């Protein structure tokens with residue numbers, strides 16, 4: 001398993017669908033494989049900002065810079081969802 005996927009499962013899966021398929025436990029949280037999320041992950045810094053400050057009900061997380069980079073790379077690597 002890639003390290004980014006592991007971080008996603010530990011830190012984000014409570015609310016987001018973090019795999020290629022699946023439905024987010026929190027309906028409003030976009031699936032990581034959605035185009036929106038992959039686009040966001042490709043924007044440097046956005047994932048770091050979201051994890052550091054927290055977002056919506058998510059508490060701030062202290063992730064190491066390499067964990068953030070792995071996480072962003074993992075999300076960006078997911079194939080788009082076929083609807």
Ligand code: HEC
Pocket residue numbers: 008011012013014015016026028029030037040041047050051055056057058059061071
């Ligand atoms: C406690 C629940 C929760 C957890 C845990 C959580 N999120 Fe979210 N996240 C949400 C919700 C809810 C939304 C959508 C809110 C809305 O648009 O109304 C969201 C939206 C987002 C967005 C898109 C919104 C934007 O401003 O760009 C990104 C990117 C994101 N989350 C990344 C992450 C990452 C990365 C993690 C793990 C480190 C994570 N989230 C963990 C609840 C959560």
